[in-house]
Amino acid sequence: MLQEESDLSLVIAQIVQKLKGSSLYAQLERQAWASLQRPEIKLESLKEDIKEYFKISGWEKKLQNAVYSELSVFPSPSHPAAPPEHLKEPLVYMRKAQGSWEKRILKSLNSMCTELSIPLARKRPVGEQKELLNKWNEMGTDEPDLSLFRPVYAPKDFLEKEFFVELGLTTGQLGIDDSTQVPPELFENEHVRIGQKVLAEQDSAAAQQYIRQGSPTALRAELWALILNISSQPEDILYYEQLKTNVIQHDLLVDSLIYKDVKLTASNDDYYFVFEDYLYQVLLCFSRDTSVLGHFAYNSASPPKSYIRGKLGLEEYAVFYPPNGVIPFHGFSMYVAPLCFLYHEPSKLYQIFREMYVRFFFRLHSISSHPSGIVSLCLLFETLLQTYLPQLFYHLREIGAQPLRISFKWMVRAFSGYLATDQLLLLWDRILGYNSLEILAVLAAAVFAFRAVNLMEVTSLAAAEAVLADLSTLKVMPLLQIFLFATVT
Amino acid sequence: MLPVSPGGGLPRLRPLRGVCGAGVRVEARTSGGFLWDGGSWLWKFQSSAKLISSRIMAGKVKWVTDIEKSVLINNFEKRGWVQVTENEDWNFYWMSVQTIRNVFSVETGYRLSDDQIVNHFPNHYELTRKDLMVKNIKRYRKELEKEGSPLAEKDENGKYLYLDFVPVTYMLPADYNLFVEEFRKSPSSTWIMKPCGKAQGKGIFLINKLSQIKKWSRDSKTSSFVSQSTKEAYVISLYINNPLLIGGRKFDLRLYVLVSTYRPLRCYMYKLGFCRFCTVKYTPSTSELDNMFVHLTNVAIQKHGEDYNHIHGGKWTVNNLRLYLESTRGKEVTSKLFDEIHWIIVQSLKAVAPVMNNDKHCFECYGYDIIIDDKLKPWLIEVNASPSLTSSTANDRILKYNLINDTLNIAVPNGEIPDCKWNKSPPKEVLGNYEILYDEELAQGDGADRELRSRPGQSLGPKGGRSRDSGRTVLTTWK
Numbered sequence: 026m027l028q029e030e031s032d033l034s035l036v037i038a039q040i041v042q043k044l045k046g047s048s049l050y051a052q053l054e055r056q057a058w059a060s061l062q063r064p065e066i067k068l069e070s071l072k073e074d075i076k077e078y079f080k081i082s083g084w085e086k087k088l089q090n091a092v093y094s095e096l097s098v099f100p101s102p103s104h105p106a107a108p109p110e111h112l113k114e115p116l117v118y119m120r121k122a123q124g125s126w127e128k129r130i131l132k133s134l135n136s137m138c139t140e141l142s143i144p145l146a147r148k149r150p151v152g153e154q155k156e157l158l159n160k161w162n163e164m165g166t167d168e169p170d171l172s173l174f175r176p177v178y179a180p181k182d183f184l185e186k187e188f189f190v191e192l193g194l195t196t197g198q199l200g201i202d203d204s205t206q207v208p209p210e211l212f213e214n215e216h217v218r219i220g221q222k223v224l225a226e227q228d229s230a231a232a233q234q235y236i237r238q239g240s241p242t243a244l245r246a247e248l249w250a251l252i253l254n255i256s257s258q259p260e261d262i263l264y265y266e267q268l269k270t271n272v273i274q275h276d277l278l279v280d281s282l283i284y285k286d287v288k289l290t291a292s293n294d295d296y297y298f299v300f301e302d303y304l305y306q307v308l309l310c311f312s313r314d315t316s317v318l319g320h321f322a323y324n325s326a327s328p329p330k331s332y333i334r335g336k337l338g339l340e341e342y343a344v345f346y347p348p349n350g351v352i353p354f355h356g357f358s359m360y361v362a363p364l365c366f367l368y369h370e371p372s373k374l375y376q377i378f379r380e381m382y383v384r385f386f387f388r389l390h391s392i393s394s395h396p397s398g399i400v401s402l403c404l405l406f407e408t409l410l411q412t413y414l415p416q417l418f419y420h421l422r423e424i425g426a427q428p429l430r431i432s433f434k435w436m437v438r439a440f441s442g443y444l445a446t447d448q449l450l451l452l453w454d455r456i457l458g459y460n461s462l463e464i465l466a467v468l469a470a471a472v473f474a475f476r477a478v479n480l481m482e483v484t485s486l487a488a489a490e491a492v493l494a495d496l497s498t499l500k501v502m503p504l505l506q507i508f509l510f511a512t513v514t
Numbered sequence: 515m516l517p518v519s520p521g522g523g524l525p526r527l528r529p530l531r532g533v534c535g536a537g538v539r540v541e542a543r544t545s546g547g548f549l550w551d552g553g554s555w556l557w558k559f560q561s562s563a564k565l566i567s568s569r570i571m572a573g574k575v576k577w578v579t580d581i582e583k584s585v586l587i588n589n590f591e592k593r594g595w596v597q598v599t600e601n602e603d604w605n606f607y608w609m610s611v612q613t614i615r616n617v618f619s620v621e622t623g624y625r626l627s628d629d630q631i632v633n634h635f636p637n638h639y640e641l642t643r644k645d646l647m648v649k650n651i652k653r654y655r656k657e658l659e660k661e662g663s664p665l666a667e668k669d670e671n672g673k674y675l676y677l678d679f680v681p682v683t684y685m686l687p688a689d690y691n692l693f694v695e696e697f698r699k700s701p702s703s704t705w706i707m708k709p710c711g712k713a714q715g716k717g718i719f720l721i722n723k724l725s726q727i728k729k730w731s732r733d734s735k736t737s738s739f740v741s742q743s744t745k746e747a748y749v750i751s752l753y754i755n756n757p758l759l760i761g762g763r764k765f766d767l768r769l770y771v772l773v774s775t776y777r778p779l780r781c782y783m784y785k786l787g788f789c790r791f792c793t794v795k796y797t798p799s800t801s802e803l804d805n806m807f808v809h810l811t812n813v814a815i816q817k818h819g820e821d822y823n824h825i826h827g828g829k830w831t832v833n834n835l836r837l838y839l840e841s842t843r844g845k846e847v848t849s850k851l852f853d854e855i856h857w858i859i860v861q862s863l864k865a866v867a868p869v870m871n872n873d874k875h876c877f878e879c880y881g882y883d884i885i886i887d888d889k890l891k892p893w894l895i896e897v898n899a900s901p902s903l904t905s906s907t908a909n910d911r912i913l914k915y916n917l918i919n920d921t922l923n924i925a926v927p928n929g930e931i932p933d934c935k936w937n938k939s940p941p942k943e944v945l946g947n948y949e950i951l952y953d954e955e956l957a958q959g960d961g962a963d964r965e966l967r968s969r970p971g972q973s974l975g976p977k978g979g980r981s982r983d984s985g986r987t988v989l990t991t992w993k
Contacts, residue, residue, distance in 0.1 A: 245841055298828070299763060299830065300761040301761065303762075366838050446834065
């Protein structure tokens with residue numbers, strides 16, 4: 026009991042420490058001072074009165090939401106003597122795997138750099154800055170010569186690491202604590218009403234609980250913002266503008282990778298081509314956002330380091346490259362694209378994406394033992410398939426069409442670009458609701474189950490790929506329901 | 515039971531397709547060959563091929579088309595219809611607008627028989643020519659105003675509350691002086707000049723200075739065109755310079771509407787309309803007035819832009835638009851927008867109904883072009899009698915194929931030889947992707963028979979307190 030208490034107080038202390046540095050703290054302080062003017066605040070019962078005031082005015086709720094937000098990425102309790110790497114990733118072999126993966130990416134990036142003699146970063150001349158500023162809203166019309174650039178890696182490169190999947194990690198748990206339900210027609214109105222109530226209350230935890238049953242289209246943008254604890258404060262907008270200035274002033278090699286990625290993926294997509302220009306605005310700023318470095322505390326990955334020219338190896342001249350520590354890969358822009366359907370204001374879009382990235386998406390391309398990490402998802406997928414569709418599983422392996430080869434790319438992209446947008450958003454509702462990516466593995470297995478009859482008849486990998494090439498007509502929730510509840514006896 | 519040989523080389527008939535259709539018996543003959551045309555066995559032999567074959571073909575719809583597009587031809591063939599020339603007996607003729615003019619013209623005019631159907635109304639141009647459409651709508655509004663209908667209500671600025679859906683338009687050169695007066699009221703506005711008789715964005719240009727249209731002035735000495743023949747006529751409309759932008763791009767809506775009869779009015783809306791995006795970022799800046807890639811959304815124009823993409827063709831489905839608007843603007847305003855769009859289509863049809871030659875041999879599938887401004891108000895730009903059947907992408911081809919398929923199912927029931935005297939009331943099951951937009955008979959009948967498409971939530975149109983005489987659309991819950 027004592028241990029639990031001291032654990033809890035440690036957690037509380039850490040969160041308080043974290044929040045003290047945030048703008049919310051400053052705001053609360055200001056509010057507290059301002060409230061002294063109010064008639065109901067009396068000197069004798071100062072503490073209680075202020076607390077009461079915070080409750081009524083909604084500030085307590087904001088604090089609650091902030092704490093909840095911190096908790097959602099809080100690492101699980103560990104031994105007090107554990108070194109920091111341990112917090113990032115408790116398993117040694119995982120750390121090793123991530124380490125060698127990172128080395129490989131860096132090598133690829135550096136060699137591209139030397140081959141093309143392009144600096145990793147350079148300051149833009151003033152003329153160029155002006156030009157970029159002018160066409161900030163229409164970067165899609167730019168046609169830089171990207172032929173020599175290659176994406177640093179693509180999901181398929183990552184897949185070669187999948188042999189780790191066999192090592193005994195977390196066994197497949199269905200991972201979904203409560204039952205998911207598709208809102209039926211009769212349910213819808215009531216559900217919408219509750220949704221509006223949740224929004225009025227501005228309660229993150231309630232919103233997260235609510236969204237497990239899916240979000241009505243009209244409320245989704247606000248609900249996600251509430252769950253991710255994003256509110257567009259003036260300082261957030263200023264921060265975004267600052268990032269934009271950084272983009273204008275300096276050119277980074279990774280920018281070309283971003284351009285290439287957008288041109289190859291989102292620009293050709295039936296749903297997302299419209300938002301091409303927004304994608305540049307978000308991703309270019311994202312690479313320069315050093316606040317993203319914070320997530321490496323709980324990410325098994327580490328940001329690549331680079332050195333000022335001529336000072337290789339000298340730690341004082343080390344910088345993270347790119348500034349946010351995240352090297353974009355082929356398909357990266359598809360994490361942002363669906364969000365454009367919800368937010369049309371660039372700085373808000375940016376904030377939401379950033380938060381989604383540091384909470385969820387980073388796990389899809391770093392090697393870790395976390396249950397939402399891509400490695401665990403692969404294992405979960407294979408276990409599900411093997412358990413519930415053994416015949417299909419073995420048939421596919423026999424013909425050389427290992428199921429994971431097909432489903433891997435779906436999971437790494439969180440199905441973006443594979444599902445119709447409205448279905449994708451319903452899926453991402455559940456990711457937010459359960460604060461976990463496991464549903465991606467479940468959906469992948471459900472898709473195989475759905476097309477099992479056709480898959481049983483194929484005799485090659487190519488044919489299997491063809492059967493599973495087009496997911497755009499799938500309805501996510503019925504598929505998940507059938508898989509989860511019709512197969513359990 | 516395979517055909518012996520294609521002998522005789524008859525064009526457009528394919529040997530070997532599918533299973534034999536309903537009850538056509540043939541006797542075996544020694545010389546000649548069997549041919550399968552996708553719907554029946556045909557016995558052909560050299561000497562009296564035509565006579566014999568038409569006896570056996572009895573029961574098959576004979577079609578002609580001026581428009582050689584695969585989406586049409588594939589649809590005819592899949593029904594087992596037989597292609598003939600216009601000089602023969604035909605049942606179904608997919609005409610171009612030139613042909614319809616000849617068919618119904620006073621000089622050549624021929625009488626269509628009961629088993630002949632065509633795809634245009636004789637005077638469709640009352641709706642599909644830009645100047646006549648505006649004229650008819652203006653006339654319709656005045657009439658409603660005269661009879662004191664609540665539909666014709668105006669606001670304090672004199673603008674129609676419910677019937678202001680066409681941008682201010684004038685005919686040139688006829689209304690030149692009226693136009694100048696209007697132009698001077700807001701000299702910084704932009705206007706769009708469109709030739710009355712052309713399509714696909716041809717001949718359109720934008721102006722913001724009177725000098726740019728000097729030659730249309732009636733008393734201009736330098737006027738290079740003298741006659742006011744309809745060929746040279748232009749309309750000039752106030753350009754909507756605050757269009758709703760998505761991703762910073764301008765787009766318009768293309769919706770398909772099928773009219774089977776004007777009196778009583780019965781029309782259907784195709785559920786799968788689409789948005790056409792400009793490839794270049796929209797800017798109202800005057801320097802870009804000449805850049806048609808910025809301003810005109812016609813695919814015929816956009817296709818030649820550098821950035822045109824052949825995978826998606828710059829098109830979005832209407833469902834995507836709906837999802838985007840609901841997510842970013844809310845459900846009520848989105849529902850209201852779509853209600854208004856249905857409303858303006860129905861009103862435009864009602865406006866021309868009295869002057870339309872409601873020939874019972876006719877049906878027509880229109881392409882409606884609509885622009886939405888940034889206040890989420892829809893504007894009717896124009897109506898096309900011959901919406902393009904060319905496909906710019908694979909998705910496009912599928913859409914147009916299905917469009918024609920559903921259209922034929924409604925216009926030519928059961929794919930059998932038509933009888934133009936039928937009541938033009940197809941059963942619900944054949945509608946496919948169409949839904950009833952407005953059925954005047956139903957609307958004026960008892961409420962019990964009405965098909966109301968149920969809508970969650972309230973539709974907050976500005977159409978409160980409508981009187982029953984105006985007839986109600988079955989597509990929305992306007993009260």
